[in-house]
Amino acid sequence: MPWTREEMCSIAAMELKDGYYCNLGIGMPTKVANYIPEGVNVTLQSENGMLGMGPFPKKNQVDADIINAGKQTITELPETSYFDSSDSFAMIRGGHIDLSILGALQVSEEGDLANWMIPGKMVKGMGGAMDLVAGVKKVLILMEHNAKDGQPKLLKKCTLPLTGKSVVNTVITDLGKFDILPNGVKINQAAPNVGIDEIRSRTEATIID
Amino acid sequence: MSSKKVYQNAHEAMQGILRDGLIILSGGFGICGIAENITEEIKNSKVKDLTVVSNNCGIDGYGLGTLLQTRQIKKMISSYVGENKTFEEQYLNGDLELEFSPQGTLAERCRAGGAGIPAFYTKTGVGTVIAEGKETKVIDGVEYLMEKAIKGDLSIIKAWKGDHSGNLIFRKAARNFNPPMAKAGNICVVEVEHLVEIGDLDPDHIHLPGIYVDRIFEGTYTEKKIEFVTLTE
Numbered sequence: 001m002p003w004t005r006e007e008m009c010s011i012a013a014m015e016l017k018d019g020y021y022c023n024l025g026i027g028m029p030t031k032v033a034n035y036i037p038e039g040v041n042v043t044l045q046s047e048n049g050m051l052g053m054g055p056f057p058k059k060n061q062v063d064a065d066i067i068n069a070g071k072q073t074i075t076e077l078p079e080t081s082y083f084d085s086s087d088s089f090a091m092i093r094g095g096h097i098d099l100s101i102l103g104a105l106q107v108s109e110e111g112d113l114a115n116w117m118i119p120g121k122m123v124k125g126m127g128g129a130m131d132l133v134a135g136v137k138k139v140l141i142l143m144e145h146n147a148k149d150g151q152p153k154l155l156k157k158c159t160l161p162l163t164g165k166s167v168v169n170t171v172i173t174d175l176g177k178f179d180i181l182p183n184g185v186k187i188n189q190a191a192p193n194v195g196i197d198e199i200r201s202r203t204e205a206t207i208i209d
Numbered sequence: 210m211s212s213k214k215v216y217q218n219a220h221e222a223m224q225g226i227l228r229d230g231l232i233i234l235s236g237g238f239g240i241c242g243i244a245e246n247i248t249e250e251i252k253n254s255k256v257k258d259l260t261v262v263s264n265n266c267g268i269d270g271y272g273l274g275t276l277l278q279t280r281q282i283k284k285m286i287s288s289y290v291g292e293n294k295t296f297e298e299q300y301l302n303g304d305l306e307l308e309f310s311p312q313g314t315l316a317e318r319c320r321a322g323g324a325g326i327p328a329f330y331t332k333t334g335v336g337t338v339i340a341e342g343k344e345t346k347v348i349d350g351v352e353y354l355m356e357k358a359i360k361g362d363l364s365i366i367k368a369w370k371g372d373h374s375g376n377l378i379f380r381k382a383a384r385n386f387n388p389p390m391a392k393a394g395n396i397c398v399v400e401v402e403h404l405v406e407i408g409d410l411d412p413d414h415i416h417l418p419g420i421y422v423d424r425i426f427e428g429t430y431t432e433k434k435i436e437f438v439t440l441t442e
Contacts, residue, residue, distance in 0.1 A: 047312065048238040048385045056441040064241065064433035065381040071239040071292075072439035082381055084388040084416075085238070085264070086320040089313025093331065112336075123300075123309075124291035130339065131313030134332040165336030 002145075002174035003191045010035040011189070012101055012142055012172050016042045023047060023092065023132055025102040026070040028142050032101055043079070045097055047128040049088045052080035069128065089128070093135035100136035102129060104143045104171075106158040109205035111168040111180040113141065114160035126163060133164035145173035145202055152204040154178065154185060175199050184208035214375050214419070215404070216426040219250040222398050226363060227254045230283075234319060234361035234390040235263035235273060239292075239436045242383030243272045244365040246400045246428035251365075252279055260284040262319065262359055264312060264386050266296050271434060280304070286359070288312035292436065311339060314356050316389050322358035323392025323421070330355055364394025367428075368417070371401035372408075375422030376415045384416060391421045400428035 003011065005028060013035035016022060023045045024030050033055075036042055044053040046068045053068060054075035061075055068074045091097060106114040113133055116126040133139050146152055154171060171178045176190040176199060184206035187199060200207050216222035233251075237243030248267075251259075252275050259282050266285055267274035276282050277295045284306035290296045299305035310318065311333050321329055330353035334340050344355040366387050369380035377399060379387055391397050404427035 046382070048241075048382055050382050056439045058441055062435070062438060062440070063381065064435045065383040067239065067241050067382055067435070067437075071241070071436040073435060073437070074439075076381070082379075082384055084379075084384050085312070085316040085386045086389045089316050093313055093317075093333065125287060125289035125309055126311050126339075127289040128312035130311040130337065131333045134335070135313075162337045 001192050002194060008142055008172050008174060011177060012140060013037065015099060015140055015170070016040060017098070018042075020098040021045055021051070021096065022099045022101070023097050023136065025100070025129070027103050029101040029103060030068075030070065032142070045088070045091065046074070047085070047088050047092060047132070049083050049085050050080065051083070052077045054080070089131050092128070092131050095135055095137060097136045099138045099140060100132045101140045101142060102132065104141045104153065106153050106155055106160050107141055107143070107168050107171050107180075108155050108158045109180065109185050111166045112158050113139070113163045113168050114158040115163050117161050119161065129163050133167035138169050139167050141168050141171045143171065143173055145175040152202060154203045154205045156204055156206065175202065181208065214422060214425050215373050216424055218426055219246040219400065219428065222424045222426045223247065223250045223254070226396055226398070227251060227256045229256050230258045231256065231363055232260045232262065232361040234359070234364045234394045235261060236364070236366045236385065236387030236390045237263065237265070237272065238382070238385035239265055240267055240272050240434050242367050242379065242385050242387055243267065244367040244400050245272060247365040247398055248272060248275065252276055252281070255281070257281045258283045260286070262286040262315070262361060262390070264288050264315060266290055266293055268292055268436060269295055277305070284308065286310055286315070288315050309339065316386060318356055318359040319386075319389040319393040322360040323389065326358055328355050328357045359393055361394045362396065364391050364397040366391045366397060366399040368399055368401045370403045370405055370410060371399055371422070371425050372405050372410050372419070374407050375399065375419030375425050376410055377401070377417040377419075377422065378410060378414060379416050388417050391417055396423050397421055398424045400426055402428065402430060
């Protein structure tokens with residue numbers, strides 16, 4: 001049974017250690033915050049310029065000046081601080097953030113990441129993703145194991161324009177959790193009843209034992 | 210001396226500044242913390258061939274998006290241009306030039322521009338299309354690429370409170386790109402929600418000192434727009 005998206009988020013949340021400063025990307029990575037284990041205190045950074053992000057607001061708490069990097073309304077916490085975008089990326093580039101969780105179009109066995117454009121289709125831009133993968137201590141990718149048309153996304157080489165080279169440490173997909181190591185991709189944990197043969201057949205990257 | 214910085218409204222504050230071909234540095238992230246009064250004045254002035262440096266380009270029909278609809282912008286330097294159909298159309302048609310700059314690199318290029326740093330080295334973008342044509346250098350075994358600073362003719366800035374000498378305080382996440390953009394423009398025009406007297410702001414609470422601000426006025430605002438109202442489930 002492959003993991004559901006909720007299960008993927010809760011597996012990813014186990015990577016959040018007490019005291020970590022984390023940046024969660026737009027989409028599924030944002031939802032990881034809902035699964036942070038009890039007793040683990042994590043500070044969430046939003047790259048537009050906020051440290052200590054709270055949950056989405058109730059209707060009467062909505063404030064147009066409190067938004068996250070996905071431009072969604074958010075709330076502040078007692079420990080929240082605000083700063084400008086150059087300070088925000090000094091934190092990111094300077095290695096002060098412990099973990100970044102992002103989505104991906106493709107990841108290569110060397111840890112290359114492609115997640116910002118598909119040539120010929122609309123180009124939305126990289127936003128802060130290139131800075132995050134270049135500067136954050138650990139980069140975790142949350143993605144479906146295969147594209148909608150069945151194509152593998154864990155590849156020997158990325159075919160789409162890169163966001164960063166040799167930047168990904170761990171990938172969590174619906175089929176399992178994978179560590180990117182110097183000699184290939186190692187299965188750290190497989191989803192229940194997902195065998196190594198199924199993983200190999202749905203992966204282009206070299207799976208090492 | 211400082212009182213000369215204060216203007217009555219956007220129209221007065223922009224007198225003698227606007228012309229075709231300006232390089233404009235705009236604060237704001239999405240539509241949070243954007244100088245909407247100044248942008249409206251730029252639209253009304255009909256100046257064209259503008260280069261706009263801004264993380265985003267507003268949304269359709271609001272903020273910098275209005276200057277796309279009137280085709281006053283020739284080139285954008287941005288990190289993210291999603292959520293804007295006009296942008297997409299004009300870019301795909303070749304009517305609009307676009308230079309992508311990663312968000313942190315963009316913020317730092319402007320900060321550097323205002324700080325007298327002509328260029329800097331960063332790991333961001335190494336091995337990607339962003340590195341094409343740029344000088345690279347290995348420092349202590351790590352490869353970096355050189356990014357040049359950005360300077361502009363005009364900075365358009367939104368703050369929460371400002372005093373008559375141009376000292377500014379921003380509100381919450383609306384600070385974003387406003388300080389680095391304010392520092393890198395030849396002329397910096399600021400609109401504030403509340404214009405206050407000198408002495409009304411605690412000097413320890415100033416986010417951006419008035420030395421960076423040339424002109425300031427109190428804007429007129431209706432309800433602040435929000436791109437994605439997301440509520441707790």
